[in-house]
Amino acid sequence: MKDRKQLVVSAIKDGTVIDHIPAKELFRVIDILGLDHIENQITFGTNLDSEKLEKKGIMKLSGVFFKQEDLDRIALVAPDVKVNIIRDYEVVEKKVVEIPERIERIVKCVNPMCITNQEEVRTKFDLVTRHPVSIKCYYCEKITDANSMEIISSG
Amino acid sequence: MVGKSLVSIDDYSKEDYLKILELSAKYEKNPKQNILQGYVIATLFFEPSTRTRLSFESAVNQLGGRIIGFSDSGTTSASKGETLSDAIRIVSNYSDLIVMRHPVEGSARWASEMATVPIINAGDGANQHPTQTLLDMYSIKKTQGTLEGLEIFMVGDLKYGRTVHSLLMAMSKFKTTFHFISPDELKMPDEYKQHLDALGLKYHEHKDFTDIIAEADILYMTRVQKERFSDPIEYERVKNVYILKNEMLENTKKNLKVLHPLPRVNEITVDVDENKKAYYFTQARNGVYARQAIITSILGLNK
Numbered sequence: 109m110k111d112r113k114q115l116v117v118s119a120i121k122d123g124t125v126i127d128h129i130p131a132k133e134l135f136r137v138i139d140i141l142g143l144d145h146i147e148n149q150i151t152f153g154t155n156l157d158s159e160k161l162e163k164k165g166i167m168k169l170s171g172v173f174f175k176q177e178d179l180d181r182i183a184l185v186a187p188d189v190k191v192n193i194i195r196d197y198e199v200v201e202k203k204v205v206e207i208p209e210r211i212e213r214i215v216k217c218v219n220p221m222c223i224t225n226q227e228e229v230r231t232k233f234d235l236v237t238r239h240p241v242s243i244k245c246y247y248c249e250k251i252t253d254a255n256s257m258e259i260i261s262s263g
Numbered sequence: 264m265v266g267k268s269l270v271s272i273d274d275y276s277k278e279d280y281l282k283i284l285e286l287s288a289k290y291e292k293n294p295k296q297n298i299l300q301g302y303v304i305a306t307l308f309f310e311p312s313t314r315t316r317l318s319f320e321s322a323v324n325q326l327g328g329r330i331i332g333f334s335d336s337g338t339t340s341a342s343k344g345e346t347l348s349d350a351i352r353i354v355s356n357y358s359d360l361i362v363m364r365h366p367v368e369g370s371a372r373w374a375s376e377m378a379t380v381p382i383i384n385a386g387d388g389a390n391q392h393p394t395q396t397l398l399d400m401y402s403i404k405k406t407q408g409t410l411e412g413l414e415i416f417m418v419g420d421l422k423y424g425r426t427v428h429s430l431l432m433a434m435s436k437f438k439t440t441f442h443f444i445s446p447d448e449l450k451m452p453d454e455y456k457q458h459l460d461a462l463g464l465k466y467h468e469h470k471d472f473t474d475i476i477a478e479a480d481i482l483y484m485t486r487v488q489k490e491r492f493s494d495p496i497e498y499e500r501v502k503n504v505y506i507l508k509n510e511m512l513e514n515t516k517k518n519l520k521v522l523h524p525l526p527r528v529n530e531i532t533v534d535v536d537e538n539k540k541a542y543y544f545t546q547a548r549n550g551v552y553a554r555q556a557i558i559t560s561i562l563g564l565n566k
Contacts, residue, residue: 217369219368219369221366221367221368221388221389222367222368222369223347223367223368223369223370223372223373224369226367226370227346227347227348227367227373228346229348229369229373245369246369246372247368247369247370247372247373248368248369248372248387248388248390249271249368249369249390249391250368250390251454
């Protein structure tokens with residue numbers, strides 16, 4: 109049994125471990141980080157028991173390192189993730205994510221009459237509040253809040 | 264301001280507002296000059312708005328500038344499916360400044376990113392119409408002598424009315440006390456009240472305004488439109504509550520002025536027009552001077 113558990117959480121030599129992803133947001137995190145387009149080895153786990161979250165997801169990305177600003181893009185859907193940077197099987201750095209002040213492309217504007225929903229215009233928002241999250245469209249100036257937030261694409 | 268687009272009333276600071284109002288007064292004294300000679304101003308009205316377009320065009324013509332443009336996108340390539348960004352890039356080649364009105368919200372900000380000349384937003388859907396706000400402020404300043412510490416009563420559709428939202432944002436920089444008079448369905452949205460709370464400004468909400476306008480310096484009327492109501496019975500019930508009649512002005516302050524962004528339908532009865540406190544037609548004329556001030560400021564023509 110113990111061996112089996114180790115298989116699921118098998119260590120990586122160098123790379124990034126993203127833990128405490130809300131299980132239901134795992135695929136959005138994959139999408140936002142563009143992980144469906146890379147060729148590195150990635151191990152996912154999902155619907156794992158968690159003390160903090162109902163069910164959590166985890167991913168281990170071998171040989172992948174993110175810039176903080178790219179990691180911050182997942183903060184909209186997974187604000188409480190723990191990110192560990194691994195070098196030679198050791199955790200050398202721990203990171204958290206923070207919603208950036210300017211959010212580009214990943215969220216759809218809630219306003220159907222907004223230019224971003226009418227023509228091919230990339231969305232752009234400014235952060236208004238963090239808890240709960242609300243963002244203001246740079247174009248139509250309408251507020252999109254956590255309840256109405258829809259993630260549209262990978263960057 | 265020079266060379267910069269005016270898309271939203273928040274694009275300008277309090278100092279910018281005051282500068283524009285000062286210049287508006289200058290243009291009111293001397294509205295016919297040749298300061299725009301040799302300049303081409305495009306007026307692109309992707310949706311019709313005759314009043315606003317004529318005001319801009321009069322402002323430009325009186326200063327000797329030339330106008331190109333259209334008054335309805337039905338006659339343009341927009342009706343053939345051309346994107347807004349293509350249209351704006353092309354017209355940028357032909358003009359020194361673009362005045363645009365478009366039904367889509369955020370279209371003016373997007374256009375300002377695409378254009379190589381400044382954009383003045385003359386209305387983007389329900390979002391912004393900043394030159395209206397500046398002419399409202401000019402009207403307030405001119406009639407009250409100051410913008411500071413006034414009692415402004417806003418009546419009618421306070422939920423969807425972009426003019427009242429922009430005016431609130433702008434006047435909140437001048438220690439204004441606000442009174443909101445509207446039916447429940449059309450109340451001032453919370454985000455604006457929170458903005459006032461954050462600044463420590465006072466506001467009061469009412470459902471009726473017959474007995475409370477004695478304190479008012481400015482009565483800003485807007486139209487209550489039937490299509491804004493989810494319940495037509497509710498509309499029928501409240502539609503006459505938000506109509507200003509001449510006798511209601513009897514015990515009001517001497518300096519009170521009644522403003523309205525126009526067009527008016529029936530929310531101000533015609534007998535008010537003769538009252539000295541009715542100011543909406545002069546307000547519309549002020550729009551020409553305010554727009555002259557804005558256009559020449561953006562083009563950097565005011566010494």
